[in-house]
Amino acid sequence: MKAKYLLLFLLTVVVLAAAWVGYTKYFNSAYKYAKPAQAAFVISFDDQYVAEWYAQRALFAKYNVEATFFITNPDSLTSDEVEMLKALERDGHEIASHGAKHVNALNYTEEHGLEAYIQNEIIPSVKSLQKLGFTPVTFAYPYGANSRTIDHELLKYFYLLRGDSWKVKGKTVDELDKIFYRYDGRRVINGLGIDHGSGVTLEDIEQAFKRAAEHKQAIKLYAHAINNSKATYSISPEMLEKIFKAAQKYQLTSVTFKGLIL
Known part of the structure; x- marks a missing residue:
């Protein structure tokens, strides 16, 4: 009887080990498009503040950002907003999906x-952006809500x-391992919210930049609107410029985002 239970235990261990190996292989093994490690920063902006983003073209260009x-709700974009996004894309920026x-x-x-x-949120988002002339290859979860199954x-x-x-x-920001990309082929990653309501300071960001520089990692940041309102989901142009200067430092x-692996 003991031998029977021992065999059952060993089989369970083998099955669980195989499942874990399968999961880590799928999500964490070297992705075939992985780039050589470099000290970098990735910044993104969510939702649909197109005119405010477009107004900062000169700032992005000044610091080679x-x-x-x-983009969310792509079907509601005006023709002017679409042209603004196309101009941003021509500048070297990426237009990606944030859901329908x-x-x-x-x-x-x-x-x-x-x-x-998938049928109501993902496919319509991709098709709508494609219809407008964009090719979304990366996706940001609204509210950061995801799971392994959805991933x-x-x-x-x-x-x-x-x-x-x-x-x-x-914890200091440089201790948040999830916001650093190690060029290990991971395809599910996290960004650090840096809007006015996030509580993240320029000193915090410089600490993260220092780690990225020392370890040849990419630090990932995100915000929403760009204005001087001090609203929860906004960041000021002045703060952005300080961040860009720190990145150069x-x-x-x-x-x-797609530049991390493509």
Whole structure:
């Protein structure tokens, strides 16, 4: 009887080990498009503040910054906004997907199922952006809401997925491992929110830049609107310029999200 239970235990261990190896191989092994490690920073902007982003073209160009703009509700873009996005893309920026209706993936899939989420949120977003002349290859989860199951399915549609990370009480920003890309082929990554309401300071960002420079990693940041309102989901042009100057100070190359692996 003991031998029977021992055999069952060993079989369980083998199955669990195989499942874990399969998962880590899928998400963490060297991706075939992985780039050589370099000290870099990646900055993105979410939602649909197109005119405000466009107004900062000169600032981006001054510091050779290539940003990623994750667009939600693409069907509601005006013709002027589409032309602005095309101009930003010509400048070297990336136009990417943030969902058709900006829904919370976890809540939506729990209520309607994963297939409905793909059919109603992901495919329409991709098709709408393609119809407008863009080719979205990366995706940012609204609210940073994701799971392994959802990730697994969305990686059939995108090269790279971005979740969210925030400043944690009791930790310095350079201790948040998830916001650093190590060029290990991971395709599900996290960005650090740096909007006015995030509590992230320029000193915090410089600490992260220093780590990225010393270890040849890419630090990933994201914000939303660009204005002087001090609203929760906004960042000022002045703060952006200070961030870009700090990136130059630490000799960080600016890359888009797709630039991490393509």
